[in-house]
Amino acid sequence: MTDTVNITIDGRVVQVPKGTLLVEAAKRAGIDIPVFCYHEKLKPVGACRMCLVEIEKMPRLQTACTTPVGEGMVVRTQAGNVKAAQNGVLELLLANHPLDCPICDKGGECPLQDTTFAYGLGESRMTEPKRALDKAFPLSERIALDKERCIMCMRCTRFQAEIVGDEAITVMERGGQSEIGCLPGKTFDSPFSGNTVELCPVGALTSRQYRFRARPWDIKVRVPAVCNGCAVGCNVELHARDGRILRMWGRDNTEVNDIWLCDRGRFDTLPTLAAERPRKAQLRRGDALEPADYSVALGGAAELLRAAGKRAAVLLGPTLSNEALFVAGSALRRALPEATLAVWPSAATAWPVEGSVAQLKRATRILLVGLDPWSDLPVVALQIRKATQAGAALVVIGEHNGLARDSALWWRAAPAEQPARLRELLTALDSPAAQAGSDAQRAASPLQGQGPAVLLADPNLAADAQTRDLLRALATKLGASAATGMFGAPALAANGRGAQDLVPELVAQRLPADLDAAFDCVLCIGGGAAPALGPGKLLYASYEAPGAAAVPKMVLPLAHSYEQAGSFTNFAGAVQPFQAGGFNNPALPADFALLGRLAAALGVQGPLELAGVREALAAQHPAYAAVLARPAKGRPLPLLHEGAE
């Protein structure tokens, strides 16, 4: 028998779980109660007063966002006094709000505009001088603050306090003088600051990257996608205008990132930023790279690779899609039997992660060894915080710890010292009394107890067999299981797990230290810095420019991950497909298409389009089959250009 409650709202009876907030119960009944400060991912505060409703038997109007349902509650959202309250709150909110709509980025997607239109009176009686404050104040390189527009909903400061824990921006002054900001002399340096732009219900916090770039109705294409910045694989939505991706929003997935993104992913991975990105194939003639016909260049590349025989190499980069990796490991492998094919930089993990992020959020004990999620898997750090805020104990063994504030204990140890620490910890967990007063005991103590557990470690550490055994033993000791928690050493490259799953032999492939000495022809494909090679050796296939230091013989531009369809597998093993958004214009080949065409040029014919590649992939990897057959989650989108794969 579930614990449910029946309430009547505007005459409609609705049954909801006990503890549901009235504002959420109303949603289920299909009734909209306007809000500003309320956000489902943040603790309710009842500050803006927009959601006031009438509840029978209560003398005053109540905020629906802070009131849990009670059995038999009778609620009215359309009563005259509620409407009067809504008019009043809006008139007061707009009293000091500047008439900025024509120049404000938020116009057209602004909750204040929409709510005023729906719930407010058409006029304001405010004729006194409005307060004048900083406009377009640079809080950081990424975020601008318009202090006049701020309606003090405090979603941003609550996000920084509750979710991030760094209180990088806070509320200052008091009363009508209140404003948000940083300590004087400081900037809004938080790795997750971009989320406040999405949270802000007005145009107070805006993205400087996006400033004045588009109106919401100019953004004809909104594509559900997956960030290619790291192995978390945050779910995102890409917004494009006239074929150019202008910004990235978060997309709710409680199994991965909730709605949060890190700034690196949100701002720095967009292809529109890449300066001097090649859009045509290029061949080196003398000192310069000259444009060439793509097919001709491709044919030339195939020839160079074949001719180099054993001294040919193909380096597969961190952002290659699963589909591309599969083609590399099948058709291309067959096409270049003597060449060295390897994932580079190394994505090796000898201990792939098992368990899920959803379980991580519910863990009671978390141990991190040599791993600093705050830097390497940023949004996972937020998910870990969710657990620690609910009471979980976090113990960190390592050199760097962005979650120091949230750690029950931080046992500092350089990589060389970490295996020894693991041994000591294991002993301390086994026999607490024996190690009383030691560092190991202080580390072990918070990890004792019941409940789901998590152990995540640095893949370099787990590369050594003995250390890996220690880690496994620790995981077992803590009770970290795939069914209830999470354990493993995550490959940190964006699609490192995909490589591990699909082409483990290419992940395991060792490369000589001196690439230049070992190879005459190297195809470097799929993002990342070009290796240091002598002139005439490098064939560079990417969505980025090769960089000033590299001297490629040939450049074969690719579609960016965000411009093609494909899939990534995140560090926890979740396979996440993404669609083409139709902003690949003029069309550049998808990574798997280029590799397929290369193999074909070398005499091995395989599928070249998405459906065919996925069919072949699914046949060999049943675990991927089900996911790849489903469409990507997210809003349905109008495609500007059909079939741009």
Add this chain to the structure above:
Amino acid sequence: MSDGAARAGAAVTLSEEVRAEVRAIAERYPKRRTALLPALKRAQQVAGYLTPALMAEVAELVGVPAGAAQELTTFYSMLHTEPHGKLHVDVCVQLPCGFMGGERLLKQLSTDLGVAPGETTPDGLVTLARTPECFGACHRAPMCRVNDTYVENLGTPEAVQTLVTSLKKGELPVPVPVPAPAPAPAARPKPAPGFEPVLLPHPGRTSALSLEEYRSEGGYRGFTKALTEMTPAQVIEEVKASGLRGRGGAAFSTGLKWSFVPKAPGPKYLCCNADESEPGTFKDREIMEVEPHSLVEGVAIGSYAIGSNEAFIYIRGEYVEAERRLLHAIAEAEAAGLLGKKIQGTDFDLKIHVFMGAGAYICGEETALLESLEGRRPMPRSRPPFPAVSGLYDRPTVVNNVETLANVPKILANGAAWYSQLGAPPRSPGTKIFCLSGSVNRPGNYELPLGAVTVRELIEQYGGGVRGGHKVLGVLPAGISAPIIPEAKLDAKLDYESIAAAGSMLGSASLIVLDETVDIVRAATRMVEFFRHESCGKCTPCREGTQWLHKIMTRIELGQGNPADLDLLKSLSSEISGKVLCALGDFATSPVTATIEHFREQYLTQIGRRAPVPDWSDR
């Protein structure tokens, strides 16, 4: 106060000694963050004002992000982020000080020191400030604060000259001695035959009773009885039976409030709200300064009743003298085994913390008080959950006013039946300290049974009548937070029900008397300024509404009003009242709506004059 640093504006970091002090403060409390406010105050004491670097340093020592310090520093009036003079002079111009010489004092000081309000003298010695806050010295108006020292009774030129002389030399002034109350308390009319005061048995006394003296009058008998002869549940029943209602203004049954605390094990907290900041209120101050043990004993009994082993007395930051005397009383009690571990051979432990605020009226709101205690920005919380269930550190908590708790020892010692017969049972039993100030000859605290006298009788028989033989314009009965009672209704009895029937609220019983020479428009504007200044800013209607109301009122005061403003003021008031997160917003509308209701003609006259209301600098 640091010498030189404030003036020089030098970049100061904390010495090792002070760093160690801050670390020690951070160890004192159940959660480290609680130490943030006292740590910032200590750093300010040493450095003169708080720079961003200092804020960050303190935050790091306490173990919180730097932003946390920023939130507090810019919120509290007593924390400064800019350098200022060696002597910081705050002159109160709120009601009643404003029309009882406060504005005159400000003008005089400005002239004599050669500095405008808000500025610092060129030699860096004195910063003069006008404050719309109230310091709880209304009965000794006009007054000012010089750093932490209260300088009161500055109504004579001689007193002002003495002050100016000290200030010019850069020396902390000596407080003006409090004149003996005239007539002596014994000569005052007895409100009822055989009446004995409960809370202030030594009216007129200004020195604190020692533990010995307090005990010789029966002190701590109530606590001993509770501790050794009664269960906590029985103590709660006794207090319930007495009919004691909260004396902070809400008048909720104290025993009932205590009974809401769940019995489940785990820490529970009793917090005493000594944040007395309502203009016209100075009763808790007198209790703490003269009868500190009555509060300590009340806290002890209350803690025992609800199962709390750690209590906090939250005092407004300006009441430095009260802090000193309470700390002394607590030390005496600890030395005598009345506090500490296993008190009087029982299993009951109790530690009492004295925690000082830093200048924010909103901390008198119980959940804002708890936020302040937790080291957070003191903005009220939404309820549910209520503090009894989830309060300080999310634990069951009871917050009681000073006067409420000070009643408890005698209730336990003499019995509920005794207390419940006093005053105006069954709804308003007991005595009440009435703070009388404003245009009366004898302002001060008057403890009387509830319902014993009318407002008029209090003014005439106890307050010596209206100054200058004037007539009463109106009386604000609950500081500035309740509707003004016009002269015609002054025959209402002083108890909760009668004042409510007269269209107002008794609240904390802080009666400010306005005589007919006080301009009501200016008075109302001054009151609205208070609420605008003290609004925490969390909820829309109060944050925006108090600002807007004040802008309109100021415009009318300046002679730029029009008749339509009155309807607008009323309409805005209805957009605020009943829609806000806490009572401050509701109270902020009373000065506007009540004065328009009762004194509409005066408003229209001022609007018609097209000239500013004369200031009060000659009063």
